Amino acid sequence: MKTPIVLLTPNLFKIDDAGYLSPAFGDLPPSLDINMSKLSPIPPTIAKLSKLKFLRISQTNISGPVPEFLTKLKNITYINLSYNNLVGHNQLTGIVPTSFAGWSFDTIDLSRNMLEGDISFLFGKDKTTFEMLLDHNKFEFDFSKLTFGKKLWRLDLNHNKIYEAFQKP
Numbered sequence: 001m002k003t004p005i006v007l008l009t010p011n012l013f014k015i016d017d018a019g020y021l022s023p024a025f026g027d028l029p030p031s032l033d034i035n036m037s038k039l040s041p042i043p044p045t046i047a048k049l050s051k052l053k054f055l056r057i058s059q060t061n062i063s064g065p066v067p068e069f070l071t072k073l074k075n076i077t078y079i080n081l082s083y084n085n086l087v088g089h090n091q092l093t094g095i096v097p098t099s100f101a102g103w104s105f106d107t108i109d110l111s112r113n114m115l116e117g118d119i120s121f122l123f124g125k126d127k128t129t130f131e132m133l134l135d136h137n138k139f140e141f142d143f144s145k146l147t148f149g150k151k152l153w154r155l156d157l158n159h160n161k162i163y164e165a166f167q168k169p
Contacts, residue, residue, distance in 0.1 A: 032056070047072040056080040058109075065094030066115065080109040082133065096122070104149070109133040111156065120146055127152070135159050 032046070032055050042062050046055070047069040055076055062084045070079070084092050092113035101121040107130060108122065116138035122129075127149035133156045140161035148155075 042067050042070070044069050046070070049073065050075070052076060054078040057084070059083045063091030063093070066092060066096055066110075068097050068099070071097050071099040076103070077106040078108075079105055080107070081113070082109045082111045084113060104128040107131040107133075110137065112136040114138060116140065123147060123149075125149060130154070132156070 032049065032052055041064060042057060044067070046052070052073050053075050055070075055073065055078065058080050062081075066081065070076075081092055092110070092115055094115065095117035096110065096115060096119050098121055104127045106128075109131075111133045112135070114137065118141040119134065119139050120141045122132065122134075123146045125147040128151050129149055130151050131154040132152065133154070135156040136159040138161060139157070140163070142164060143157075143162050144164040
């Protein structure tokens with residue numbers, strides 16, 4: 001099976017309707033867009049793309065936890081894993097790897113999945129993240145303990161299990 005690749009710009013590869021990502025891709029340009037494809041699961045070969053800054057794997061058949069090997073992408077500034085497995089419910093499950101704690105993405109989009117747990121480690125006053133789309137999951141954490149970076153412009157946390165712990169006087 002030949003994987004269709006469309007070069008959109010000198011820095012962006014888009015892979016549509018692909019069932020796999022061949023290791024023969026080597027080190028692609030800094031952007032990879034796998035959208036509306038038959039890809040399942042997220043191929044571990046992505047971790048070898050050392051120049052990757054933009055990663056969108058959206059509207060695919062992937063399911064299960066966010067792969068730990070994505071944390072090997074040290075140059076990533078934009079990550080979008082939204083709207084996956086649109087047959088039935090979105091199926092990315094489990095927790096977000098805590099090794100994302102040291103990163104400041106420009107944009108992180110994990111919306112419309114079934115991810116859970118405490119993601120407060122994604123926040124912090126020193127973070128340079130511009131946009132965080134974390135809605136429609138099962139995240140659960142104390143909102144009152146979060147601090148926000150000065151560059152944060154858009155934050156979507158709706159349809160989660162967020163609470164605010166009140167201290168007794």
